Amino acid sequence: MTSLDYFRSGPSGPWRIVSIDGFRGEALPRAERLDIAAEAAQPAEAPCWTLKGVAGHARYATRRELDMLGATQASLGRREATCAALIPIRKSQAWWNLAQDERRVIFEETSHHTAIGTAYLPAVARRLYHCRDLGEPFDFLTWFEFAPEHAAAFDALVAALRATPEWGYVEREVDIRLVWDPAASHQAASPKS
Amino acid sequence: MTSLDYFRSGPSGPWRIVSIDGFRGEALPRAERLDIAAEAAQPAEAPCWTLKGVAGHARYATRRELDMLGATQASLGRREATCAALIPIRKSQAWWNLAQDERRVIFEETSHHTAIGTAYLPAVARRLYHCRDLGEPFDFLTWFEFAPEHAAAFDALVAALRATPEWGYVEREVDIRLVWDPAASHQAASPKS
Numbered sequence: 176m177t178s179l180d181y182f183r184s185g186p187s188g189p190w191r192i193v194s195i196d197g198f199r200g201e202a203l204p205r206a207e208r209l210d211i212a213a214e215a216a217q218p219a220e221a222p223c224w225t226l227k228g229v230a231g232h233a234r235y236a237t238r239r240e241l242d243m244l245g246a247t248q249a250s251l252g253r254r255e256a257t258c259a260a261l262i263p264i265r266k267s268q269a270w271w272n273l274a275q276d277e278r279r280v281i282f283e284e285t286s287h288h289t290a291i292g293t294a295y296l297p298a299v300a301r302r303l304y305h306c307r308d309l310g311e312p313f314d315f316l317t318w319f320e321f322a323p324e325h326a327a328a329f330d331a332l333v334a335a336l337r338a339t340p341e342w343g344y345v346e347r348e349v350d351i352r353l354v355w356d357p358a359a360s361h362q363a364a365s366p367k368s
Numbered sequence: 369m370t371s372l373d374y375f376r377s378g379p380s381g382p383w384r385i386v387s388i389d390g391f392r393g394e395a396l397p398r399a400e401r402l403d404i405a406a407e408a409a410q411p412a413e414a415p416c417w418t419l420k421g422v423a424g425h426a427r428y429a430t431r432r433e434l435d436m437l438g439a440t441q442a443s444l445g446r447r448e449a450t451c452a453a454l455i456p457i458r459k460s461q462a463w464w465n466l467a468q469d470e471r472r473v474i475f476e477e478t479s480h481h482t483a484i485g486t487a488y489l490p491a492v493a494r495r496l497y498h499c500r501d502l503g504e505p506f507d508f509l510t511w512f513e514f515a516p517e518h519a520a521a522f523d524a525l526v527a528a529l530r531a532t533p534e535w536g537y538v539e540r541e542v543d544i545r546l547v548w549d550p551a552a553s554h555q556a557a558s559p560k561s
Contacts, residue, residue, distance in 0.1 A: 177500060177501065177503075179503060229501040231464070231500065231501060232464040232465070232466075233467060233468060234427075234468060235468050236467055236468060237467050237468060237469040237470075238466075238467040238469060238470050240467070241467045271424070271425040272425070273425075273431075274426060274429055274430050274431040274432075274433070274434045275426060275427060275428050275429060275430060275468075275472070276430040276431060277430075277431050279468070305501055307370060307424065308370065308422040308424060308498055308499075308501040308502060309501060309502070310370075310372060
């Protein structure tokens with residue numbers, strides 16, 4: 176099934192935003208916290224920005240790659256994974272003008288996108304969202320979760336991907352880092368006994 | 369660029385609906401006319417049903433196929449192409465669970481989808497819209513235009529595709545046939561001098 180999620184920044188939400196960097200192109204405005212919800216309904220406070228995407232079927236992975244990922248990847252929501260990253264990306268028109276076989280060659284045979292990611296499993300859990308068809312300012316959102324001791328490995332993963340030929344087609348990329356901090360959020364500020 | 373279009377049925381619109389058949393699964397309610405617009409704004413009369421989709425990049429075609437299509441296919445809006453078909457399709461979860469290489473094999477190497485379509489170029493012009501990510505009841509909408517003398521060829525094209533292994537994954541398909549008839553529509557009923 177497809178799953179539509181909303182990433183809403185603002186004063187509340189269980190994830191505290193540590194940094195927002197524009198790796199390529201325009202960054203996003205600074206915000207304090209992030210909330211992830213399946214509904215468009217806004218919290219009482221106006222959000223700073225909202226990004227949405229659909230987690231659906233794989234666009235490039237082969238059966239062999241999907242089976243390998245299925246056997247190795249970690250699920251989201253692990254208790255120890257208190258660090259997260261949200262990386263919205265837009266690719267150029269030149270990318271979208273390519274045929275499927277040309278995109279596949281750049282994605283995997285040349286850039287080894289899945290192979291690079293696999294080297295960091297199961298430490299880094301991820302979910303890819305597509306948003307190009309939704310009229311969003313980005314084509315993809317990727318949400319990553321990892322434990323603090325894997326933060327350096329995550330930085331290495333991101334650096335490895337950015338060094339690939341595929342990244343020559345990335346025209347906007349924002350790098351948002353977060354930590355799990357629900358106790359201090361408005362939403363989780365219910366009375367503690 | 370991606371292009372979002374709305375197919376709105378109701379009492380007005382330049383295309384008169386000749387028939388609506390549920391080829392597989394539930395059909396759509398009977399309606400008189402169809403209007404195609406880039407905005408969600410509704411006409412004065414309430415629409416009967418509205419379908420929307422995004423015409424974007426090709427999902428399976430190789431460079432060789434795209435070049436061949438680019439050299440052969442006709443554009444929409446030809447004066448003589450007064451017949452049209454709108455065919456909304458939903459594929460099964462089993463299809464979407466397949467990997468890209470498995471879907472490609474079924475789509476082209478086994479079912480010869482592009483090759484079959486090519487046999488009817490340039491008589492039949494088409495545009496494919498994706499709508500799965502939009503939360504629509506269908507995954508794709510395809511809009512076809514052809515001259516009346518090619519109506520039998522169009523029926524043969526549709527029958528050939530429905531006989532392929534790929535169609536085993538189609539769980540809902542509606543076949544809507546239309547004719548270009550702007551003079552009788554409300555929208556075009558401006559004073560005639």
